[in-house]
Amino acid sequence: MKEEDEEASFRDSISTVDKQGKRVWVYPKRPSGKFYNWRKWVSYTLLALLIAAPFIKIGGEPLLLLNIIERKFVILGRVFWPQDTHLFLMAMITMVVFIIVFTVVYGRIFCGWVCPQTIFMELVFRRIEYWIEGDHTYQRKLNNGPWNAEKIRKKLLKHAIFLILSFFIANIFLAYIIGSEALFAIITDPPAEHVGGLVGMVIFSLIFYGVFAQLREQVCTTICPYGRLQGVLLDRDSIVIAYDKVRGEGRSKFRKGEDRLAVGKGDCIDCNACVVVCPTGIDIRNGTQLECVNCTACIDACDSIMDSVGYPKGLIRYASENNIVNQEKKFKWTTRVKAYTVVLGVLMVVLTGLIIIRSEVETSILRTPGMTYQDEGNGLYSNLYNYKVVNKTNRAFPIRFESLSDFATIQVINDSSFVEKQGILEGVMFIHINEKDLKETKTEIEIAVYEGDKLIETVETNFMGPFKTKK
Numbered sequence: 001m002k003e004e005d006e007e008a009s010f011r012d013s014i015s016t017v018d019k020q021g022k023r024v025w026v027y028p029k030r031p032s033g034k035f036y037n038w039r040k041w042v043s044y045t046l047l048a049l050l051i052a053a054p055f056i057k058i059g060g061e062p063l064l065l066l067n068i069i070e071r072k073f074v075i076l077g078r079v080f081w082p083q084d085t086h087l088f089l090m091a092m093i094t095m096v097v098f099i100i101v102f103t104v105v106y107g108r109i110f111c112g113w114v115c116p117q118t119i120f121m122e123l124v125f126r127r128i129e130y131w132i133e134g135d136h137t138y139q140r141k142l143n144n145g146p147w148n149a150e151k152i153r154k155k156l157l158k159h160a161i162f163l164i165l166s167f168f169i170a171n172i173f174l175a176y177i178i179g180s181e182a183l184f185a186i187i188t189d190p191p192a193e194h195v196g197g198l199v200g201m202v203i204f205s206l207i208f209y210g211v212f213a214q215l216r217e218q219v220c221t222t223i224c225p226y227g228r229l230q231g232v233l234l235d236r237d238s239i240v241i242a243y244d245k246v247r248g249e250g251r252s253k254f255r256k257g258e259d260r261l262a263v264g265k266g267d268c269i270d271c272n273a274c275v276v277v278c279p280t281g282i283d284i285r286n287g288t289q290l291e292c293v294n295c296t297a298c299i300d301a302c303d304s305i306m307d308s309v310g311y312p313k314g315l316i317r318y319a320s321e322n323n324i325v326n327q328e329k330k331f332k333w334t335t336r337v338k339a340y341t342v343v344l345g346v347l348m349v350v351l352t353g354l355i356i357i358r359s360e361v362e363t364s365i366l367r368t369p370g371m372t373y374q375d376e377g378n379g380l381y382s383n384l385y386n387y388k389v390v391n392k393t394n395r396a397f398p399i400r401f402e403s404l405s406d407f408a409t410i411q412v413i414n415d416s417s418f419v420e421k422q423g424i425l426e427g428v429m430f431i432h433i434n435e436k437d438l439k440e441t442k443t444e445i446e447i448a449v450y451e452g453d454k455l456i457e458t459v460e461t462n463f464m465g466p467f468k469t470k471k
Contacts, residue, residue, distance in 0.1 A: 027136040033300025054175035112294035170204035274298035379435040407437035438465040
């Protein structure tokens with residue numbers, strides 16, 4: 001029991017903090033291999049999309065805009081306003097369920113392959129660092145060495161490039177919030193005209209610089225809520241980066257020509273290649289850990305070593321804990337995994353459908369609060385209504401109302417019937433109904449909303465008349 005406790009003691013603290021609570025700086029070895037090459041293709045494709053998205057226009061609107069200040073959100077060129085709160089809540093619920101189901105099945109693959117933090121850190125900033133300061137051993141030696149001319153030159157160059165990149169990322173990030181046009185105005189106009197925008201840009205630049213130059217893996221291991229959450233979502237069937245302990249233990253140094261099986265040794269030659277390449281400083285051989293972001297660097301490193309000593313690859317691979325215990329060489333598509341994947345597909349269809357079917361014009365017609373019916377004589381009654389037309393499109397157009405209930409007539413009291421693009425038209429109207437057509441105290445009527453001769457929406461409301469005694 002004591003030995004087991006000692007073996008599991010690594011779980012008592014994260015790998016980047018020592019026993020005194022001080023930061024342990026990680027110097028990962030430069031990764032290379034099949035998975036790293038695939039990640040580069042995926043990462044640079046996503047980077048291109050991330051950079052271009054605020055500037056790509058669909059119907060005059062950006063591909064993606066999250067303007068919290070004006071409460072305007074644009075997704076795939078479609079504008080969402082506060083009136084779409086119900087849709088936003090449905091989308092949030094769908095995304096939360098998607099994240100939970102995705103993590104339960106596929107583990108933390110998102111973190112290693114798609115997360116912007118990982119992409120920028122490992123595929124941009126870290127590669128610049130390797131180019132300027134060299135691989136992990138040279139970086140450690142440089143940092144621990146005296147401040148000579150070489151160290152000053154390399155540090156100044158690296159951090160200057162980091163600051164420039166952080167400023168560029170801050171501009172892109174700001175474009176997602178205020179829009180590309182507003183960003184260009186801040187850049188091209190005199191600084192005095194956009195003091196607030198410039199201050200925001202500087203703050204964002206310093207934040208990004210701090211993240212990629214100092215915090216680094218601490219964002220993934222300590223700050224990111226998803227990273228903390230995934231630990232409680234994984235189970236023994238989740239796909240993770242896994243070390244095949246059944247095949248690998250007991251680990252020992254490689255000796256040429258030795259029959260390791262005969263002497264009770266496993267395939268792990270204890271070279272630590274998987275450890276020195278890890279960007280979060282963990283030893284994957286200890287099992288699934290909170291700090292692992294599924295970056296696959298350890299897989300490439302181990303496969304390279306296995307290939308060089310003539311052992312089969314896959315000692316570290318994508319697998320579930322049950323795959324390892326049952327010694328299944330390839331990932332098994334169980335009924336559970338297939339069912340969850342179908343659920344993920346359905347959720348994506350639902351989320352996409354919510355965006356596509358959302359109406360571009362939203363009209364509400366409600367009886368004016370505190371007002372009862374008006375008796376206009378000759379058996380004619382009227383109700384006063386407030387109407388509001390929300391135009392979510394990028395074009396202005398005229399609005400008119402018609403009653404679809406033959407017994408009701410509409411009288412609009414308003415100076416204008418023209419709704420501006422992304423604007424709101426409010427006004428009042430009377431609806432008139434003859435007493436002989438009022439069968440009950442409350443009568444449902446249907447009103448059509450037209451853009452010229454084009455029907456764009458129908459709205460139901462209630463008409464209140466004199467109290468009717470049921471016969």
